Amino acid sequence: MPGENNGPTVAIETLGCKVNQYETSYFLEVLKQAGYRPVSFREHADIYIIHSCAVTAKAGAQTRPLLRRARRANPHARIVAAGCYAQLDGNRIAREGLATHILGNPGKFDLIEWLRRPGSFAQPCLALDPGPRCHAEFEISPVSRMHTGRTRAVLKIQDGCDSFCSYCVVPLVRGKSRSLAPALVLEQVQELMKAGHGEIVLTGIHLGKWGKDLLPAQSLSDLLEMIASGGPQPPRLRLSSIEPEEFDSRMLEVVSSAPWICRHFHIPLQSADPVILARMRRPYGPEYYADLVGRLHAAFPGAAIGADVLTGFPGESEKQFENTLAFIEKLPLSYLHVFPFSPRPGAAAADFPGRIEGDELKRRAAVLQALGRRKKRAFRESLIGQCLDVLAESEVRPGLWEGLSSNYVKVFFHPGEDFCPGKPVLVKVNGFRGEDLAGTVKSEE
Ligand code: SF4
Numbered sequence: 001m002p003g004e005n006n007g008p009t010v011a012i013e014t015l016g017c018k019v020n021q022y023e024t025s026y027f028l029e030v031l032k033q034a035g036y037r038p039v040s041f042r043e044h045a046d047i048y049i050i051h052s053c054a055v056t057a058k059a060g061a062q063t064r065p066l067l068r069r070a071r072r073a074n075p076h077a078r079i080v081a082a083g084c085y086a087q088l089d090g091n092r093i094a095r096e097g098l099a100t101h102i103l104g105n106p107g108k109f110d111l112i113e114w115l116r117r118p119g120s121f122a123q124p125c126l127a128l129d130p131g132p133r134c135h136a137e138f139e140i141s142p143v144s145r146m147h148t149g150r151t152r153a154v155l156k157i158q159d160g161c162d163s164f165c166s167y168c169v170v171p172l173v174r175g176k177s178r179s180l181a182p183a184l185v186l187e188q189v190q191e192l193m194k195a196g197h198g199e200i201v202l203t204g205i206h207l208g209k210w211g212k213d214l215l216p217a218q219s220l221s222d223l224l225e226m227i228a229s230g231g232p233q234p235p236r237l238r239l240s241s242i243e244p245e246e247f248d249s250r251m252l253e254v255v256s257s258a259p260w261i262c263r264h265f266h267i268p269l270q271s272a273d274p275v276i277l278a279r280m281r282r283p284y285g286p287e288y289y290a291d292l293v294g295r296l297h298a299a300f301p302g303a304a305i306g307a308d309v310l311t312g313f314p315g316e317s318e319k320q321f322e323n324t325l326a327f328i329e330k331l332p333l334s335y336l337h338v339f340p341f342s343p344r345p346g347a348a349a350a351d352f353p354g355r356i357e358g359d360e361l362k363r364r365a366a367v368l369q370a371l372g373r374r375k376k377r378a379f380r381e382s383l384i385g386q387c388l389d390v391l392a393e394s395e396v397r398p399g400l401w402e403g404l405s406s407n408y409v410k411v412f413f414h415p416g417e418d419f420c421p422g423k424p425v426l427v428k429v430n431g432f433r434g435e436d437l438a439g440t441v442k443s444e445e
Pocket residue numbers: 161162163164165168169170171205206243
């Protein structure tokens with residue numbers, strides 16, 4: 001057929017964070033331009049790419065079985081290990097003969113170039129950062145749309161981190177904090193809107209550090225003001241995780257004056273014990289965090305406020321754990337992401353004494369997860385009877401749609417006649433549907 005792409009097939013499996021999701025969209029974009037044909041990871045493909053994650057030992061451990069599975073699916077395929085785990089443990093992947101191409105950060109951005117080079121399991125092509133943290137420039141990786149086909153688009157505007165929290169290996173595998181220039185951010189926002197994405201999620205490895213490396217230095221609040229004044233605004237813009245100390249009063253003012261910025265704030269807590277926070281090298285105390293959450297809750301009643309919590313940090317006593325639980329119990333948080341401590345080679349805390357392991361680590365994580373479920377339920381209950389701004393994502397059965405509210409809740413609804421997917425609708429919530437909410441489009445009442 002004319003125009004049909006008969007190029008080599010490529011399947012990508014993406015692990016980890018939103019930044020990886022965005023970068024996978026970039027890979028798909030450049031692969032398509034170069035004549036490759038994307039297929040699902042379950043299919044037979046000529047090339048398999050595992051876009052890996054290293055944030056926990058578990059995420060790292062998922063990569064190697066996926067590499068083996070890809071080789072079993074097609075023993076003649078080229079198998080690419082890319083991203084953070086490839087950067088961290090690339091030499092081991094090479095020793096174990098698991099991939100034909102091992103592309104760390106930032107080598108993966110030259111994916112097409114590397115695929116032109118022959119690599120074998122015995123002698124893989126290796127593109128690993130030659131020294132830790134030598135990536136100096138933001139690797140510009142524009143996309144015309146999210147190739148994962150979601151209503152929401154993720155936009156990576158920052159990479160790397162200089163914080164070196166003692167449990168985290170990310171600064172080693174992602175390099176220094178660096179930012180996408182504001183003009184390019186604005187261009188990308190317009191491009192994604194043109195592609196029909198109804199929501200853009202600004203994301204980064206340490207998003208609150210956006211702009212600090214630019215000359216002159218700028219801030220995320222400056223960027224939000226530029227988006228507000230630099231052309232048509234996106235129907236919705238969501239901020240991914242922001243560190244507590246970076247959510248300052250100016251940011252609060254900027255968000256207050258921009259109703260199109262989602263009422264959803266993800267502020268990592270990690271622990272509520274000052275001694276543990278200091279040993280984690282987190283630059284805030286529990287009082288500061290509680291005050292920030294209180295201010296956000298007062299300024300944006302009904303906003304989703306979520307937190308990451310890391311439990312079982314070396315030396316965390318039962319009392320310190322209980323203090324964290326009691327602290328979270330009192331705060332108006334709407335969900336928790338719970339991470340049991342996972343020693344990462346290269347991170348300072350990997351060698352800290354007082355490791356909490358096995359059943360005790362699982363118990364602490366389970367208790368926090370149960371608390372997170374209660375918080376989530378209570379938050380959803382508090383929304384019954386309210387009107388939420390919902391962006392439809394998919395039709396689950398004829399006439400029934402599910403979407404995500406500005407305040408980060410899944411809502412089921414029957415749309416009205418003039419319904420247009422891609423534009424937020426107002427839905428009056430009238431109850432639960434499973435763990436999620438259900439309601440009626442406001443104009444239909
Ligand atoms: S702020 Fe801390 S936890 Fe987050 S990426 Fe940087 S070092 Fe890791």
